[in-house]
Amino acid sequence: MLASHEHYRAAVAQLNSYAHAYYVLDDPIASDEEYDILYHELKAYEHAHPDHIAPDSPTQRVGGSVLESFEKHTHLQRMWSLDDVFDIAELEEWVARIHKSYPNAHFTCSPKFDGASLNLCYENGVLVSAATRGDGIIGEEVLHNAKTIASIPLTIPHKSTIEIRGEVVIPKEDFARLNAARTKQNLPLFANPRNAAAGSLRQLDSSITAERRLLFVPWGLGFVREALSQSFYESMRAIERFGFYAPKILEAQSTQEIHAYYEQIQQERENFSMMLDGMVVMVDDFALQERLGWTIKSPRFACAYKFPAVEKITKILSITNQVGRTGVITPVAELEPVEIEGATISRASLYNYTDIEKKDIRIGDCVIIIRSGDVIPKIIKPIESRRDGSQTPIAPPTHCPECGCALVQEEVILRCCNLSCKARIVESIIYFASKRALNIDGLGEKIITQLYEEGKIASIIDLYALSVEDLLELEGFKDKKAANLITAIAATKHIALWRFINALGITHIGEWASKELDRRFGLACFAKSYEEIIGIVGFGQEMAESFVEFSAVNHELISRLLALIEPLPTGSAVGSNMDSAMDSSGGDFASSAKRPLENLTFVITGTLSVPRDDMRERLENLGARVSGSVSKKTDYVLCGSDAGSKEQKARELGVKIITELDLEKLIGF
Template identity: 55%
Template sequence: MIKNFEEYQNFTSLLKKMAYHYYVLDDPIATDEEYDTLYHQIKTYEEKNPGQIIPSSPTQRVGNGVLESFKKHKHLERMWSLDDIFDSQKLQEWINRIYKTYPKANFTCSPKFDGVSLNLYYDKGILQTATTRGDGIEGELVTPQAKTIPSIPLEIPYQKGIEIRGEVVITREDFEKINQERIQSKQNLFANPRNAAAGSLRQLDPKITAERKLKFIPWGLGKNDIKEGSFFKTINQILQYGFYPTPFVTFCPDIHTIQKLHDELVRMRHTYPIMLDGMVIMIDNIAAQKQMGFTIKSPRFACAYKFPAIEKSSKILSITLQVGRTGVITPVAELEPVEIEGATISRATLHNYSEIEKKDIKIKDTVIIIRSGDVIPKIIKPITSLRDGTQIDIIKPTQCPVCGSELLIEEIFIRCQNLSCKARVKESIIYFASKKALNIDGLGEKIVEQLFENKIISNILDLYSLDLEELLKLEGWQEKKAQNLLQSVKNTQNIQLWRLLNALGIEHIGEGASKKLAANFGLDIFKKTHDDIVALDGFGKEMAASVIDFGIVNKILIDKLFTIISPQAPQTTNVNMTIFTDKTIVLTGTLSKPRDQIASLLESLGAKITSNVSKNTDFIVYGINAGSKLDKANALKIKTLNEEELNKMLKDENIIF
């Protein structure tokens, strides 16, 4: 028995060491019996002395409570998506872009595991929260579940606040064991190790999570105070804090070592215990990472070098036509089921009829299918040598499969132009109400279908005239359910403008683009010209055309929604006019401070920051290795400012930066 607190401390440290060697290093230093005996001695002492419990004690990994639901939690720093590259040519192009600014750049490469991303936040050395990736801005709070994973230390020696990010994974062997147990208990099987990891982490009862052999493998950092140094050295230092030792993390001085590591991982991907789907490449210098910053969607300093997609063959049984919310008809091949990387594939997109003609694909063809990670399976080509005369041509439809109206046959796309088409309207409403859009709780796909079939709604605007009595007449509806839905719809009033823009489902315009449009144009977004929009950082001609066309076609709908919802445009922080007010500015080259910081300051002073130099540009602020943008600005006789000149202008405005 443990006699006093000092003895309890010593025994707890010993138990933590035993657990680390057993669960993380797979190198036991004690027998199971010795571990269990010490564990129960410590637990007995803690039950008698609850005020003396050490938070990082192994007994504290599994809580007693069962959650009712998962709460949403914001990341301190966004979890960005990575741009993908798929071959050595794209790798060379990406490296060359880096070398333009950092000609002596080195890189850190690490495997990209096929699991569930998790963000851990530590403060004063103690694990405070664990949050799933979610939409990158916020995810689900799964701290009790994460604490059950032995390779997530409850306490680390680093005392400042820090977000440590990684992947929750499960080995192929443990995945098979879980599915065998589920067969015995007549439960649905997990499709693959990634699904098993996700399902295990998202158990409302942490004790169930504890039963699964999950591992947390660190791969990066979020919010932290580390401003310079080597990322390779930093991540290796963090791994010493009690985390699972991330395999294959490699310092790569050049493209040759990067390609060599990639080829090695590709060769072993099918035999390695944990599923791999690529590797991550990033600039090693942390200060350079911060200077390069981010695009709307991804970091400029890192990318994912994906493994070649896995190919299988199957037979096309028939073609199903899907009508999207923009009216585009997408042909989908119904296939003989085939397994690829643990997932059963029975459908694959054919994209459009131009693609079908180009590849000469027919019904009853045996075709090559690829699937890479979570990418939707797609058909590469038919195996024409296996044709036996039973093949049938795939004919372009002339009428909408849902509403029967005549289709618009374009060069590539086929569209249903009927705005009242049931498929278009339903898809629009489902997206409008989804979590990524207005997040109308209680208005999922099945509810939309029910409301639509009962003629209670026929378009988005009908959501704002829902009637309690009408809802109560529907099967399965009670007053609480109906009132909750009405309140959820009401809660969308005065919502942030970018959320409404995103909810409209404008083609090519996602969350990041919606935020930029709202921040730059406010409620006047649909009054702007093509040149106004294309001048925004990260916007191209296709995106600008989508916004303009959508505004023209749906003017009545937009006006009514803006009146009903009264969306809130971002508030600008500048009160007084400055020399930068309404000026269009381009930042280029390597500056002494991160571009995002400089851009935010100038925007707060009324400026519009864009990425393209044009005749509408007022200033270009340039640093080292400014390149072609500075040349173009000089050719157009646009005023150019180096950092010293910019700082002088700021000082004249009584702003110190």
């Protein structure tokens, strides 16, 4: 038993030193027995003195909590993606652009590890946040998992706010052991170390993350209140002194020096314990980085010098057709197994049958396959000179391999439109219940999957046959939760018709199109012909064909759902409370004669005074069509603060750009 608080603090420091040597330096300085004895003495002291527990105590790393879901986290400074260069000519061009304006600029070079990006935030020296990259602005908070990673210090000596960024990776040997264990447990295998790292980081149960030997490799900084140095190189050395793993970083002045280190890393690639997919090249001086600035998506002062894709030759043995969650048919080539960079490749996606025909790929062909960036196997082309006459053309299927329904050709893809198809059921129910569809409170992806796997539901229809007793048989359900879910499902009765149409998840038919179908035809829309549907202003051939085909294939399901839910067409008596509550403008524009934005196309970009979904709904209720991309057919681009590439595209095309104030003037409010 530790005799005093001083002894306790010394034990914390000693155990952290043992862990740093083992996990970061890969050079153990204590036996497992020594570590365990001291660790249990530490736990005993903390049990007797809970008010004395230090934030950097190794007991604070132990996983065990289970979250319902991940919270969103806004990074203090945006996380950017890097532009890629693939050969020395592109590297020379990139360096020349910088040296043209700043001839004395010098660079740092470091290995680019292949894992999952993570942003750590420390305040007053304590780790307070760990978030995934997300969209670069908002990620998912995974602090409970990050604390289980021994190479992430829980405290650092730097007391002002700082974001330290890096890659969470799993060593190759640990990846092999993890997949071997999953094989014994009859669990799906991870495709590669990157997927294993990302999957481990996003576990709701942190005890699972704790079981896997993840490593955090720093590669940069985000927000820094007090600079560590004006040099990126020196800042990374300071981070190393904080207790982080230290990747090898070299300084370089010229293209030749950068390329020499690149070739060295490439030759030593197999000796690295983690997977690499290239090298990061960075301007060293932070002040110069600021002057060089950023493009819309990446910094001008850094790039990823990627390793070339590894090519191998193998043979196509057969084709398997997979049905995706949205009904898209993807042909998958079954290959003679071939090893590429330590991974055995036996399958590769062929994307679609148009691509197969274009490349003239046949069963029995010898093909060139690459594994670009150590991750994605891809068939480049067949080797026609090796054909011996035994090869056979690959014919596209006419019917769904899961349910047998006729497939629909949509541009370059084939799709199964049958919502009752086993391959589509779970995804279709998830969308049906989502916020932008029927908004069934409490019925998220996790519960829907649970209901399906436990045999409680096999289609959307089955939601309406669920009882409280059914739910109480499931893990995690108690009386109140079960009753609330049944009430939420029942509350969808008399929902607005456009919401019902949108909830069906019909390809090319979004909220705007659903509202137009509702307004134009009401409940009769599902019986209308192609000629009648395409007569709606703004509907194109694909939209009309998709809606008519879907209505025909799913006629029985739609009829049963209509009888159960009894949705109300536009102009009917007031619908559900949910629809009234979601009209932020205080009136039902869709059922009003006042539609001042009729047939106008809008694009929304930037941060507005209201959530973007709310603005989208308001515009659509005023008659507008809201698109996700700017084109010559766009009438207005509504810009908020921090607008990006869409605003620039609008200027290039001469599309009118307006603010929220301009919008109010436009609609006469």
